Amino acid sequence: MYNEKVVDHFNNPRNVGDLPDADAVGETGSFKCGDTMKLYIKVKDERIVDVSFQTYGCGAAIASSSMLTEIVKGKTLDEAMQVTNQDVAEQLGGLPPLKLHCSNLAADALHNAIAEYRKKQEVAGKG
Ligand code: FES
Numbered sequence: 116m117y118n119e120k121v122v123d124h125f126n127n128p129r130n131v132g133d134l135p136d137a138d139a140v141g142e143t144g145s146f147k148c149g150d151t152m153k154l155y156i157k158v159k160d161e162r163i164v165d166v167s168f169q170t171y172g173c174g175a176a177i178a179s180s181s182m183l184t185e186i187v188k189g190k191t192l193d194e195a196m197q198v199t200n201q202d203v204a205e206q207l208g209g210l211p212p213l214k215l216h217c218s219n220l221a222a223d224a225l226h227n228a229i230a231e232y233r234k235k236q237e238v239a240g241k242g
Contacts, residue, residue: 117174118208119208125174125177130184131167133167134155139155139232141231148172150171150220152172152180152224153170156228164188166184167184170220175211179207179218201218202222
């Protein structure tokens with residue numbers, strides 16, 4: 116059902132766990148299945164210098180989160196905002212159609228984390 120790349124990211128997830136000195140955290144959940152995800156980002160000069168995730172979900176959600184962290188590490192916030200669930204699924208070599216919604220979680224959590232970071236900057240008068 117899953118290709119080798121997906122299985123690898125599920126069995127050996129990259130950047131898993133919380134990030135104690137994160138600048139922002141994005142949370143999201145799926146109405147379809149109840150799975151949830153948290154994505155932590157550390158930002159320096161508008162660039163994501165570190166990122167990690169915690170996912171309580173299916174294998175596709177875990178593999179998507181893991182792949183997403185690899186895609187966005189080192190990207191600027193603007194570049195990271197452009198990353199879509201299709202990008203994540205493509206980089207994974209595709210997901211079964213029934214599992215495509217799982218890659219939404221990762222992209223949504225990332226976008227929420229960036230929105231949270233920007234809100235904090237605004238409040239601090241740095242936005
Ligand atoms: Fe819930 Fe995949 S089945 S995120």
